[in-house]
Structure formats: structure tokens, C-alpha cells
Amino acid sequence: MTRLSRPHRPFQRLRRRAVKLNPPIVLLSGFVLLALIGAALLKLPISTTVPLTWMEALFTATSAVTVTGLGVIDVGQDMTLWGQLILLTLIQLGGIGFMTFAALTLVMLGGKMPLQHQNIVREALNQSSFNDLFHLVRLVVGFALFIELVTAALLATAWVPEFGWSSGLWLSLFHSVSAFNNAGFALWGDSLSQYVSSPIVTLSISGAFIIGGLGFAVIQEIIGHKKNTPWSMQTRLIVYATVGLNVVATLLFGLLEWHNPATLGGLDSTFDRVLAAWFQAVTPRTAGFNTLDTAALGTPSALLTMLLMFIGGGPGSTASGIKLTTFIVLLLTARAFLRGSTEPVIFSRRIRQEIVFKAVAVAFSGVMLIFLALFGLSISEPRQSFLDLAFETVSAFGTVGLSRGITSELSGEGQMILIVTMLLGRVGTLSLGYFLATRSVGNVRYAEGRIQIG
Amino acid sequence: MTRLSRPHRPFQRLRRRAVKLNPPIVLLSGFVLLALIGAALLKLPISTTVPLTWMEALFTATSAVTVTGLGVIDVGQDMTLWGQLILLTLIQLGGIGFMTFAALTLVMLGGKMPLQHQNIVREALNQSSFNDLFHLVRLVVGFALFIELVTAALLATAWVPEFGWSSGLWLSLFHSVSAFNNAGFALWGDSLSQYVSSPIVTLSISGAFIIGGLGFAVIQEIIGHKKNTPWSMQTRLIVYATVGLNVVATLLFGLLEWHNPATLGGLDSTFDRVLAAWFQAVTPRTAGFNTLDTAALGTPSALLTMLLMFIGGGPGSTASGIKLTTFIVLLLTARAFLRGSTEPVIFSRRIRQEIVFKAVAVAFSGVMLIFLALFGLSISEPRQSFLDLAFETVSAFGTVGLSRGITSELSGEGQMILIVTMLLGRVGTLSLGYFLATRSVGNVRYAEGRIQIG
Ligand SMILES: [K+]
Ligand SMILES: [K+]
Known part of the structure; x- marks a missing residue:
């Protein structure tokens, strides 16, 4: 073989180079390419009612592809139905789509995937085991579309009577897709503020984005669950943490804002206040819709x-942030150490060193990214308040989309900083870690060194 | 033995309980006790020119014992010489003193230390090896006093001509002790602002607090160094990181503030600006003197x-913060993971898992402490700007003492929050980790669990 293939060396080299393609770079490039195509489409005159600048188009497209929802334009006012359709497509592609559709396409094209594509898809789904991938992809896409349709149907019961069939159905579809993908784009300038007291709107939308934020692995396990089999550790962890965080956050927002006339205090009934506190508690991880004025929060x-925006949702979900699991692993590691144990334990399972190191990499990179972005913004936006800038930065990193109202006031440099932050926040500092860590192995074994900490 | 000792059980139990005394609690109690005694002494009419409230006395004493330097009173104006002497004693006791004097006293009392005391002293010096302790204590106290005297002599060359012998010498002594202990207390209301262009004042004071912030182990190794023997990894790490951070920070402050008329831009010559940029760069880790108006910084x-305040100085030093080593271990762990290696390496030595876990515990606890304190302050001080509150909180955690001027405006609740933050910041989330981790060993070995990160 070796002898025979010698004349073909140039091809071999080419193939080897292709295999060596850095997967996280491919993933990032995919997002950038989608954002650029999206920007070009949004620049078309038929997409908007007012002409967009290239920066506005790029910012909006990036915000959609990274399922962030931060906006420099009013999507409901400034975009035509065509423009909104493009936006929704970018959201689906950037959320569940980018990953699962890539896998589906490859499967439908038949045959085996090249190794580097397998890696991309595997990273997309963040699955350690590769066997169930094809089944998973079909199941996930089906499930996602099912949830989106159910949510749209629920929303339609409120919006068809209000807006008529065509507008009502479009509004329902747009917001259900935006919700399941944790994108946070809304067709009203004040997001869902006018539906703050509508249980059907706030509960179906929060339901959709919470399910979207669980992660494919969890969804797969819950819907494919056999009776009398306990959930996996990962599923229990994410479900318990989601429920726990949401309940605690609801209580805290209730306590903090109950008498704020600009937020909960302005609502009539206790029920309305509890409903609004719930929505305010669940939207930061990392849906980004709001029913209260974010700038009016204390x-x-x-x-x-x-x-909450920094923590985010489950891994392999439509939510971003450092992820629930990362936060809990660090918490457990700290707690274990403070209790004198040498390894963190959860549900009677110890957490491997590699997982802790991974969590350190994700959280540390995230904090550094936020610090650098905030540092840049504090230079480019000297007039904005520090709290607003910090809030906007964390919102971009977690691809949340909540804003205290300064997005459209930012300078060009400021918007570029947020574009980069959204992209890196969504692609994830982890993609890097995941690929590289699984690719190479340490060849040199060094002796241990002594370092004092603290 | 078992049979014989049965009647003595009560005593055994007592002794066992004494041995079980939680060392970090003992350490924390020591600091609290010192702060209370200090507060009582500062409450004496002979200590101050104006009567202090209990809260002012407690805040000032805690600030001194934890070598922070945040102030609700003007030490130079409101305190008599006697009061200043008490303050200086608290600083020495809280800095080098608390630990080394405890050890010295025990040694001078003769005999062996009980195990729990050994632990306290060992934690104080943060030394893994216990053999060189007694030698180290004498060496460290001698070295500290020597540096303090040299610094005082250098300062005296500036201040004796300016203030005469008695005032000049007292000012020199006070500020040299405050500097070596990284305490940051000054006898002028605007700290060292009037000496912003004085090389002798700023360089001797910054020299003293940088040396004090290296940590005893580093000092011991450098002054007890044999020719042709390479420095230990730890010493190289701290020295290189100190030099690197100080140079980079000087450059950055120079770039950021060069044209700010309220800070560097207000100084006449390039030399003065570089000198002031240097001081501004080195004082946050964690000395706390200032020659520029902190509130005027962009x-x-x-x-x-x-x-920089969060990172802090070397372990086992008069500086606080999470410590240089903690920050670098986390940085290297993240970098190693992103590069696909399974373990972080420094100077061709790998860093043990336990050290990484320790760093996670220290940094995570630190971030959580800062978050909780800032959360509390944002409730108790609704009128203060978020930036000022965040700055004050990090300054208290790192026992730095830099302030944007809001310390004396804080409510009673706010001051209590800072008191607790200073104490926990100084005693160190780590004391907890160190003691407990070295005490117990995990008996149960759990199976490994799988968790997805990011
Ligand atoms: K979002
Ligand atoms: K200090």
C-alpha cells in the first residue's frame, strides 16, 4: 500500500490536512459564516422597512445565530415578514439546527461521516457516547419541533383572538421558536411586558425555554425512559438544579422587587406578582425575554x-452560560475541599479529576472573556454606567439578551465587542477544551512540583 | 490501657475535644478577639481627639488587625499618638505578628507545642514542611523588623527635614510598619497623595510592601540562598509573577491614565507620571496606599x-487576595486543558490534582464571598454607585484598603458587611481548606460518575 500510494502523496497530504482541521475553529467559522450570510440577507431591501447599516445587520444576525436576542433594532417594527422569517431561520439554525441539521444532512447523504465531521456533531450534542447519535438526532429534532408546535398552539389560544388568524399564528410561531431555542427575540419593542399578567403566554413560553435549556441528553433520557430505571446522575443533577435554582430565584426576586413600583409593585394582584417573579427568575438562564423592565430592577x-446569566442552562442545550453542571462541579469541588475530602462526590459518585479541570477551564475562560469584554466596553463607552455595561457583557456572554437598554446606544467598537462575546459565548470556550483534550495525550510525564495556595 | 484509663474518661474526652478544636475557627476567633480588644482600646478617651462610636472603633480595629486600611475616621486627625500606637500594634499583630509571635511565644515558653497549636502556626506560615519552623520564625521576625527599620530610615531622610525629629521619625516608623504589613494606613487624609512625585517616599514604601507581599517562604529562600542552587519552583513562580504583573500593570495604568487630568495627566513631568503609574500598579496587591485619587480613576x-486586588500577593505573606499562586494554578489548569493536556505543568513540574482542587476552593469561595457581600451592600446602600460598591467589596476581601471614598458614608449594616468580609478575606477561605484537607482522609471510595461540562 505504502509503495503504491506514493504517487498520490499530494492528495494524502491534503486529506491529512483536512483531518487536522481544528474542529472548534470549524464550528466557530460555521457560526461566523451563518452570521455573515444572515447579515447580507437582512441587508436586502425586502427584509426591512427602514434600511439597516452593515453593523446593524451583522449585529442582528449574530444575535440570532448565537440565540442571544440583544437588539440594536426593533424587530417587530423595522423588519418585514420576510426579514422576520430570515431571523427565525437563523435562530433555528443557530439553536437546535446548526448541530442536528448538520448531522441529519450527513446521515441523509448516506455513508459514514468523515472523522472530523463526527467530532463536530459530537461536540454539537456534547455526547460522550457516539453510538446513539443518529437516533438522537432524529429524536431531538422531532422533539424540538413537537415542543415548538405545542407552544405555538398554546400561544395561539391567546393571540389568534387578539390579532386574528394570520398575525396571531405568525406571532405564536415566531415566539415559540424563539422560546425553545432560548433566543429571546420578540416582536414587541418591550418584549413580553404587555403579557406580564397572562399565564398562558408567560407559562407556555417559559415552559418551552426551560425544556430547551435542559439539553438533548436529558430530554432523550426523560422521554425514552423505562419504568423502574433510575435517571442517570447527569439527568438528576440538571433536573434538580433547574428546579432548585428556579424556585430559589423566584423567591429572591419576589422578596427584592415586591414593593418596587416600577416592577412587581406596579402589578395589581399577588398572583400577577408571583407570575412575574417566576418569569424574571427563569428567563436569565438564558432565554432573555422579559415581562418587567430590566432597567427598573434594583x-x-x-x-x-x-x-443566573453566567451560570446558564444544561450542556448540549439551546441555552448558554458556563452551564449548570460546570457551576455545580466547581461548587462541589470547593465544598469537598473545605470538608477535607480529596475528591468531590455527587449522588455517591466521585467526580473525575478531568471533569474538574474541564470545569476550571470553562469557568476561568468565561470569567476572563467577560473581564476583557467589560474592560474594552468601559474604554469604548465612557458615558455608560458600570452596572449597565457589566450587565450587557454578561448577557452577551451567556447569549441571554436581557438588557438595561444600552445596546442601541453603543459605539461601533462596543457593538463589535459584543458580537465577538456572543460568538465565543455560544461556541463555548469549551468546544476548544473538549476537542483538544480528547485529541492529544500527554507524552511527557513530569515530576510533581510543590506550590502553596492561598 | 483501655481498662485502666476508664475512670479518666471525662478528661480524655476533654482533651480529645481540645484537639478537635477547629483550627480555622481558632484562627478566626483570635482575629475577632484582637479586633474587639483593639476596639475597646480605641474607645478610650486618650486614644482619640474626638469620641468614636463603637462601630467606628470596631471598624477601625478590624481594618487594622486584618491589615486592610479601609477607614471610617481620619487616623492622622482624629487619633492621638497613643491611639496611633494602638493601631500600629494591631497592624503588627495582625500582619507578621499574629502568626510569628504566637509561634515565638510558644517556643520561648519551652517544650513542645500541642498539635493543634502547631497546626495554627503552620497555617500561619503556610509551610508544608514543619521542621524549619522555629528557625523560620526567628528569621522572619528579624527580617521583617530589619526591613521596617531600613524603610523607616529611608523615609526619615524625607520626613525629618520636613517635620522635625520627633514628628518625622514617628511618621517614618508608622508608615514603614504600615507598608511592610501591607496595611495601607496613612496619617494623611489623602494617604500619600502629596508625595506622588517623591521617589524616596513612594519607592521605599512600595519596596517594603512588595517584599512583605512575597511571603515568608520566599524571603527565607532568597536570603538563605546558596550560590549555584536554583530557586525552588514556588519562589521562581512568585518572583516572576510579581515582576511580570507589576510591569504590565504599570504599562496599562500609564496608557489608561496618561491624559486624565485628575490623575497622571495632572502631573508635570514624564518621570512623575511613570512613578505614579508604578505606585498605582503595585499598591492594589494588597498594600492600599494611594498617591492618586482612587475615585478619579477611569x-x-x-x-x-x-x-489586581482580587489576585493579591504571595501565600503566607502580609498581603491577602486569593494569592498569586492560586491565580496562576487556575490559569495553567485552564491553559493545559485548552491545549489538550490532562495536567497543568509549570517549570517542567506537574501540578498535583490536590493543589488544583485547593485553588478551586480558594477562588470559588472568594468569588462567592464577594458576590454575597456585594449583594448585601447593594441592598443596604441603595444610593451608592455599583462600581463604587463593587470596588469597596473587592478591596475589603483583598484587605487592600483602596476606596473610591464611600467607606465613611456606609450604613451600619454596610460597615458590618465589610467587617465580616475583611475578617474572612484575611483569615482566608483557605485556612479552612488547608486544615481540613490535611486532617481527614476519604474512607469511602466511590465509583466514578459521568458529567458533561459546558
Ligand atoms: K437568549
Ligand atoms: K491593605
């Missing part, structure tokens, strides 16, 4: 929101 | 200062 609530 | 500079 500083303590803003700070709490920033923590 | 937001980018304030952010950079907060990062």
Missing part, C-alpha cells in the same frame, strides 16, 4: 440576574 | 485595580 436584582 | 483603571 441593583440587588440586577446582580442576581447576572449570576 | 472605569477601565478601576476594573484593572479590582482584578
Whole structure:
């Protein structure tokens, strides 16, 4: 073989180079390409009612592809139905789509995937085991579309009577897709504020984005669950953490904002206030819709929101952030160490060193990215308040989309900083870690060194 | 034995309980006790020119014992010489003193230390090896006093001509002790602002606090160094990181503030500006003196200062923060993971898992402490700007003492929050980790669990 293939060396080299293609770079390039195509489409005169600048188009397209929802334009006012359709397509592609559709396409084209594509898809789904991938892809896409349709149907019961069939159905579809993908784009300038007291709107939308934020692995396990089999550790962890965080956050927002006349205090009934507190508690991880004025939240609530935006949803989901699992692994590692144990344990399973190191890499990179972006913004936007800039930065990193209202006031440099932050926040510092860590192995074994900590 | 000792059980139990005394609690209690005694002494009429409230006395004493330097009173104006002497004693006791004097006293009392005391002293010096302890204590106290005297002599060359012998010598002594202990207390209301262009004052004070911030182990190794023997990894790490961070921070502050008329831009010569940029760069880790108006710094500079305050100095030093080593271990762990290696390496030595876990515990606890304190302050101080509150919180955690001027405006609740933050910041989330981790061993070995990160 070796002898025979010698004349073909140039091809071999080419193939070898293709295999060596850095998967996270491919993933990032895919997002950038989608954002550029999206920007070009949004620039078309038929997409908008007012002409967009290239920066506005690029910002909006990036915000859609990364399922962020931060906006420099009013999607409901400035975009035509065609423009909104493009936006929705970018959201689906950037959310569940980019990954699962890539896999589906490859499967439908038949045959085996090249190794580097397998890696991309595997990273997309963040699945350690590769066997169930094809089944998973079909199941996930089906499930996602099913949830989106159910959500749209629920929303339609509110919006068809209000807006008539065509507008009502379009509004329902747009917001259900935007919800399941944790994209946070809404067709009203004040997001869902006018539906703050509507249980059908707020509960179906929050239901959709919470399910979208669980992650494919969890969804697969729950819907494919056999009776009398316990959930996997990962599924239990994410479900319990989601429920726990949402309940605690609802209580805290209720306590903090109950008497704020600009937020909960302005609502009539206790029920309305609890409903709004619930929505405010669940939207930061990382849906980004709002029913209360984010800029009117007190500083303590803003700070709490920033923590939730930083934590985010489940891995391999439509939500971003450092992820629930990352946060909990670090918490457990710290707790274990403070209790004198040498390894963190959860549900009677110890957490491997490699997983802790991965969590360190994700959280540390995330904090550094936020620090650098905020540092840049504090230079480019000297007039904005520090709290607003910090909030906007964390919102971009977590691809949340909540804003205290400064997005459209940012300078060109500021918007570029947020574009990069959204892309890196969505592609994930982890993609890097995941691919590289699974690719190479340490050949040199060094002796241990001694370092004092603290 | 078992049979014989049965009647003595009560005593055994007592002794066992004494041995079980939680060392970090003992350490924390020591600091609290010192702060209370200090507060009582500062409450004496002979200590101050104006009567202090209990809160002012407690805040000032805690600030001194934890070598922070945040102030609700003007030490130079409101305190008599006697009061200043008490303050200086608290600083020495809280800095080098608390630990080394405890060890010295025990040694001088003769005999062996009980195990729990050994632990306290060992934690104080943060030494893994216990053999050289007694030698180290004498060496460290001698070295500290020597540096303090040299610094005082250098300062005296500036201040004796200016203030005469008695005032000049007292000012020199006070500020040299405050400097070596990284305490940051000054006898002028605007700290060292009037000496911003004095090389002798700024360089001797910054020299003293940088040396004090290296940590005893480094000092011991450098002064007890044999020719042709390479420095230990730890010493190289701390020395290189100190030099690197200080140079980079000087450059950044120079760039950011060069044309700010309220800071560097207000100084006449390039030399003065470089000198002031240097001082501004080195004081956040974690000395706390200032020659520029901290509140006049631009937001980018304030952010950079907060990062430096969070990082802090070397372990086992008079500086606080999460420590240089903690930050670098996390940085290397993240970098190693992103590069696909399974373990972080420094100077061709791998860093053990336990050290990484320790760093996670220290940094995570630190971030959580800062978050909770800032959350509390944002509730108790609704009128203060978020940047000022965040700055103040990080300054208290790192026992830095830099302030944007809001310390004395804080409510009673706010001051209590800072008191707790200073104490926990100084005693160190790590004390907890160190003691407990070295005490117990995991008995149960759990199976490994799988968790997805990011
Ligand atoms: K979002
Ligand atoms: K200090």
C-alpha cells in the first residue's frame, strides 16, 4: 500500500490536512459564516422597512445565530415578514439546527461521516457516547419541533383572538421558536411586558425555554425512559438544579422587587406578582425575554440576574452560560475541599479529576472573556454606567439578551465587542477544551512540583 | 490501657475535644478577639481627639488587625499618638505578628507545642514542611523588623527635614510598619497623595510592601540562598509573577491614565507620571496606599485595580487576595486543558490534582464571598454607585484598603458587611481548606460518575 500510494502523496497530504482541521475553529467559522450570510440577507431591501447599516445587520444576525436576542433594532417594527422569517431561520439554525441539521444532512447523504465531521456533531450534542447519535438526532429534532408546535398552539389560544388568524399564528410561531431555542427575540419593542399578567403566554413560553435549556441528553433520557430505571446522575443533577435554582430565584426576586413600583409593585394582584417573579427568575438562564423592565430592577436584582446569566442552562442545550453542571462541579469541588475530602462526590459518585479541570477551564475562560469584554466596553463607552455595561457583557456572554437598554446606544467598537462575546459565548470556550483534550495525550510525564495556595 | 484509663474518661474526652478544636475557627476567633480588644482600646478617651462610636472603633480595629486600611475616621486627625500606637500594634499583630509571635511565644515558653497549636502556626506560615519552623520564625521576625527599620530610615531622610525629629521619625516608623504589613494606613487624609512625585517616599514604601507581599517562604529562600542552587519552583513562580504583573500593570495604568487630568495627566513631568503609574500598579496587591485619587480613576483603571486586588500577593505573606499562586494554578489548569493536556505543568513540574482542587476552593469561595457581600451592600446602600460598591467589596476581601471614598458614608449594616468580609478575606477561605484537607482522609471510595461540562 505504502509503495503504491506514493504517487498520490499530494492528495494524502491534503486529506491529512483536512483531518487536522481544528474542529472548534470549524464550528466557530460555521457560526461566523451563518452570521455573515444572515447579515447580507437582512441587508436586502425586502427584509426591512427602514434600511439597516452593515453593523446593524451583522449585529442582528449574530444575535440570532448565537440565540442571544440583544437588539440594536426593533424587530417587530423595522423588519418585514420576510426579514422576520430570515431571523427565525437563523435562530433555528443557530439553536437546535446548526448541530442536528448538520448531522441529519450527513446521515441523509448516506455513508459514514468523515472523522472530523463526527467530532463536530459530537461536540454539537456534547455526547460522550457516539453510538446513539443518529437516533438522537432524529429524536431531538422531532422533539424540538413537537415542543415548538405545542407552544405555538398554546400561544395561539391567546393571540389568534387578539390579532386574528394570520398575525396571531405568525406571532405564536415566531415566539415559540424563539422560546425553545432560548433566543429571546420578540416582536414587541418591550418584549413580553404587555403579557406580564397572562399565564398562558408567560407559562407556555417559559415552559418551552426551560425544556430547551435542559439539553438533548436529558430530554432523550426523560422521554425514552423505562419504568423502574433510575435517571442517570447527569439527568438528576440538571433536573434538580433547574428546579432548585428556579424556585430559589423566584423567591429572591419576589422578596427584592415586591414593593418596587416600577416592577412587581406596579402589578395589581399577588398572583400577577408571583407570575412575574417566576418569569424574571427563569428567563436569565438564558432565554432573555422579559415581562418587567430590566432597567427598573434594583441593583440587588440586577446582580442576581447576572449570576443566573453566567451560570446558564444544561450542556448540549439551546441555552448558554458556563452551564449548570460546570457551576455545580466547581461548587462541589470547593465544598469537598473545605470538608477535607480529596475528591468531590455527587449522588455517591466521585467526580473525575478531568471533569474538574474541564470545569476550571470553562469557568476561568468565561470569567476572563467577560473581564476583557467589560474592560474594552468601559474604554469604548465612557458615558455608560458600570452596572449597565457589566450587565450587557454578561448577557452577551451567556447569549441571554436581557438588557438595561444600552445596546442601541453603543459605539461601533462596543457593538463589535459584543458580537465577538456572543460568538465565543455560544461556541463555548469549551468546544476548544473538549476537542483538544480528547485529541492529544500527554507524552511527557513530569515530576510533581510543590506550590502553596492561598 | 483501655481498662485502666476508664475512670479518666471525662478528661480524655476533654482533651480529645481540645484537639478537635477547629483550627480555622481558632484562627478566626483570635482575629475577632484582637479586633474587639483593639476596639475597646480605641474607645478610650486618650486614644482619640474626638469620641468614636463603637462601630467606628470596631471598624477601625478590624481594618487594622486584618491589615486592610479601609477607614471610617481620619487616623492622622482624629487619633492621638497613643491611639496611633494602638493601631500600629494591631497592624503588627495582625500582619507578621499574629502568626510569628504566637509561634515565638510558644517556643520561648519551652517544650513542645500541642498539635493543634502547631497546626495554627503552620497555617500561619503556610509551610508544608514543619521542621524549619522555629528557625523560620526567628528569621522572619528579624527580617521583617530589619526591613521596617531600613524603610523607616529611608523615609526619615524625607520626613525629618520636613517635620522635625520627633514628628518625622514617628511618621517614618508608622508608615514603614504600615507598608511592610501591607496595611495601607496613612496619617494623611489623602494617604500619600502629596508625595506622588517623591521617589524616596513612594519607592521605599512600595519596596517594603512588595517584599512583605512575597511571603515568608520566599524571603527565607532568597536570603538563605546558596550560590549555584536554583530557586525552588514556588519562589521562581512568585518572583516572576510579581515582576511580570507589576510591569504590565504599570504599562496599562500609564496608557489608561496618561491624559486624565485628575490623575497622571495632572502631573508635570514624564518621570512623575511613570512613578505614579508604578505606585498605582503595585499598591492594589494588597498594600492600599494611594498617591492618586482612587475615585478619579477611569472605569477601565478601576476594573484593572479590582482584578489586581482580587489576585493579591504571595501565600503566607502580609498581603491577602486569593494569592498569586492560586491565580496562576487556575490559569495553567485552564491553559493545559485548552491545549489538550490532562495536567497543568509549570517549570517542567506537574501540578498535583490536590493543589488544583485547593485553588478551586480558594477562588470559588472568594468569588462567592464577594458576590454575597456585594449583594448585601447593594441592598443596604441603595444610593451608592455599583462600581463604587463593587470596588469597596473587592478591596475589603483583598484587605487592600483602596476606596473610591464611600467607606465613611456606609450604613451600619454596610460597615458590618465589610467587617465580616475583611475578617474572612484575611483569615482566608483557605485556612479552612488547608486544615481540613490535611486532617481527614476519604474512607469511602466511590465509583466514578459521568458529567458533561459546558
Ligand atoms: K437568549
Ligand atoms: K491593605
